Amino acid sequence: MRMGIENGWTKLEAGDLQGAEQAFRQALASDPKDVNALHGMGRVAMAARRFDIATDLLNQAKSLAPEIERITLDFLQACAALSAMQPGNALAHYALAQGLLGAGDIEAARDALLATLLADPGHVQARWMVNRLLPRVYVNPQEIALWRRRAATGVAILEATVDPKTPEQAGHELQGLLVRTNFELAYQGQDDKPLQLSYGRLVQRVMTAWLPDLAEPPGPVPFAFREDKRIRIGFASSFFTSHTIGLLFAGWIRHLDRKRFVVHSYLTNSKPDVSTKVLAGMCDVFRDLSGDLAEAARLIRADKLDALIYPDIGMDPRSQALAALKLAPMQMTSWGHPVTSGLPSIDYFLTSDLMEPDEGDKFYSERLVRLPNISVAYHPSSLPQVKSRADFGLPADAVLYLCCQALQKYLPQFDAVFPAIAKQVQDSRFIFIRHKTRHIDNRRFQMRLEAAFKAAGLDPARHLVFIPWLDWTDFLDLNGVADVFLDSIGWSGGNTTLEALSRHLPVVTLPTGLMRGRHAHAILKRLGLDDCIAKDLEGFVATAVKLGTDGAFRSGIRGRIEAGKGALFDDTSPVRALEAFVTKAVGVG
CATH class of the missing domain: 3.40.50.11380 (Rossmann fold)
Structure with missing residues (x-):
């Protein structure tokens, strides 16, 4: 069967659409969920300019294998082609927006939502989303200010214009409300209370109008x-x-x-x-x-x-x-x-x-x-350590700094800490984990970090390691083979810090002024590990360097974690x- 699918791809590359389709259909007859065959059929439909069929097939393949970047990119290409062929079709524009949003291309998603509203000004989901979209990965700090202004405008317009008087009107607005929250807003590292108050009033207004019998406590x-x-x-x-x-x-x-x-x-x-x-x-x-x-x-x-x-x-x-x-x-x-x-x-x-x-x-x-x-x-998890560095393709003798937070927790204004550490720990590796589905975010984040290393005169290929999304057991094992856990600055790790410490992995953190930037600070305070809590960026780098180069210091921190974790867990x-x-x-x- 595998040979049949390979034959289908060969025929597709040669321009034999009929032969390729026949090969892929035979594979799907045996296994309707064969991702490679669904992908191939989607590509056949694209080549035949049947973009409506292509988007359906590629969406099926993407749902089964969201981690395969090529399928996602082909799906987005098919959606874009379909919306271009049908400029008056708001549903096509909205489907493109959703696809782009899922992959992490927020600017293009916003453009697609604007196109949705031009085709159908009454499209409620697009109206609620269009100015509230926020990236998870910013190229530079200036971008944060731009997107925050857009979000504030979007929330203000919704609060000023959405005022349902009947359950039916509220039910219509509910379709927009249920698309998304302001989830990404808090990752900008600022005081969100004014925006959250405005949006909170709006959500309550819609919900109490929709279910008036539940309006009173x-x-x-x-x-x-x-x-x-x-x-x-x-x-x-x-x-x-x-x-x-x-x-x-x-x-x-x-x-x-x-x-x-x-x-x-x-x-x-x-x-x-x-x-x-x-x-x-x-x-x-x-x-x-x-x-x-x-x-x-x-x-x-x-x-x-x-x-x-x-x-x-x-x-x-x-x-x-x-x-x-x-x-x-x-x-x-x-x-x-x-x-x-x-x-x-x-x-x-x-x-x-x-x-x-x-x-x-x-x-x-x-x-x-x-x-x-x-x-x-x-x-904490009690799973035993199973995998070694070699199982992850990591060098045996390098100093491994684990940077395992969701990519949105890494703000661009703090990128310089990584090359600053690398300059003093020459055989260092910084391990980041790619998002499973947000492939454009992954690309943007990697390019941003590579630029930071190049700006510092360092070769990013020598120090940066980006590994695929891991299941839970592999994630725990990765903690077990690392030397130092570098906390994200601005949005600190909570669960990740706790699990790192359960493996006696030393953690370095820099607390900030909001609670979300102080999780690891609290956890380390509970262990009495003030040595690992920095007061500024220079201190963060210095502590990370010391843990990476001073084996006795690192071993001592591991021992203190092991001795003190009884006060931290199951408290x-x-x-x-x-x-x-x-x-x-x-x-x-």
């Missing part, structure tokens, strides 16, 4: 009249799966005192997986709410919760929409997405006392609740503090 059920006197507390997220959010916040659910609390959890917008089943087993009530949104809201309200926690408002539009309603008398969010929600319906923000700066309150619309230490009871003091706060806030005791 429910009254608490007096404990004196209850048969079960325990506090009913809920947790709602789209990411109670094998995801960072599940890893960070499962400890709250696991360790809450069941003699005092009844725990409800809600999966709001994801397919359950193995981790979901584990988390569901920790709960008294677990509901999969991935169906009808109005029904999901009413199911939560019907559970008559005393308190409801959304740990990550801003990561998923469906959870954000639910959070805009008052489904429990007291509602809270936390640092799963570490920025204020801006929603009038959210009363408290559960933060970490060690992460939050002294003046942190001013950055939130919610009232801050500072839980002790790192605020969560994190249970239930934040859970006890959460219990005490909720108990007092709902009026018990």
